[in-house]
Amino acid sequence: MECFREIFTGVLMKFLVDMALSPRTVDFLKNKGYNAIRVNEIFEGRGVDDKKIYAYARENNYCIITADLDFGELLAFSQSKSPSTIILRLEDPRIPNVNSILIDSLPKISQAIKDGSIIVIEDNKIRIRELPI
Secondary structure, eight states, X not given: OOOHHHHHHTSOOEEEEOTTSOHHHHHHHHHTTOEEEEGGGTSOSSSOOHHHHHHHXXXXXXXXXXXXXXXXXXXXXXXXXXXXXXXXXXSOOOHHHHHHHHHHHHHHHHHHHHHOEEEEEESSOEEEEESOO
């Protein structure tokens, strides 16, 4: 069953949250009605190769949420239209700030996620580049 948020936006958004972000952010997204899962729930161990995460997200229609710039490089080299990737570049990495900025930004970028984009969310701005880059 789709959650209310997915029905409301008209976009089935599934988020794969990278290890650089807290499990509390995943719980926060879930509590707000988003389909979110953390990398460690799929892959065992630490230090999972970004290429594996990227491939899994692409094959399973997830949007990656990360603070890791390496995913931008993977997207550039792949010349692919997916997976959409959100890169958080915040001065204050504390969980409440990350959650607040993320939840405020998601409605604004839902179409870009659906279309296939790399989205950089900074403290006071959002940059979007359509894929492939």
